[in-house]
Amino acid sequence: MQACVSFSWAHVAPEASPLQKILKVAALFATGPEGARKLVESRCERGAQIARDLGFSESTALAIRCLDEHWNGQGQPDRPKGEEIPLLARILGIAQTIEVFDQLGGVRKVHEIVSE
Structure with a gap:
């Protein structure tokens, strides 16, 4: 799971602020x-x-x-x-x-x- 979160953090919205990245990664995981x-x-x-x-x-x-x-x-x-x-x-x-x-x-x- 940690590898999945790390990969997502590195590749989802690379230009976004930390807060925007957290929201996007959380939304991605919430969709299942x-x-x-x-x-x-x-x-x-x-x-x-x-x-x-x-x-x-x-x-x-x-x-x-x-x-x-x-x-x-x-x-x-x-x-x-x-x-x-x-x-x-x-x-x-x-x-x-x-x-x-x-x-x-x-x-x-x-x-x-x-x-x-």
């Missing part, structure tokens, strides 16, 4: 699983729209939208599974996962996870 689902969906939609607005291809926008999809169909926001997930989204998802594990445990942790 449904709020988390809506947050991921909003992030995926906004990211894809930003890519379109910047002139990136629709395949790039779709890959960004699908970054939180999972091979088993349990991801978000649209729940495709397997090869229904765009290839670019799968590649970006792997890169994102490696980055997270690198942050958490360094290169050794990345090798450990990839070896599994």
Whole structure:
């Protein structure tokens, strides 16, 4: 739980005052699983729209939208599974996962996870 709060504190409203950050983080936790689902969906939609607005291809926008999809169909926001997930989204998802594990445990942790 402490890691979740620390992550939220670091990434929610980075420019806000401490009081504004406390209110935003508290609101985020108060919404529970449904709020988390809506947050991921909003992030995926906004990211894809930003890519379109910047002139990136629709395949790039779709890959960004699908970054939180999972091979088993349990991801978000649209729940495709397997090869229904765009290839670019799968590649970006792997890169994102490696980055997270690198942050958490360094290169050794990345090798450990990839070896599994």
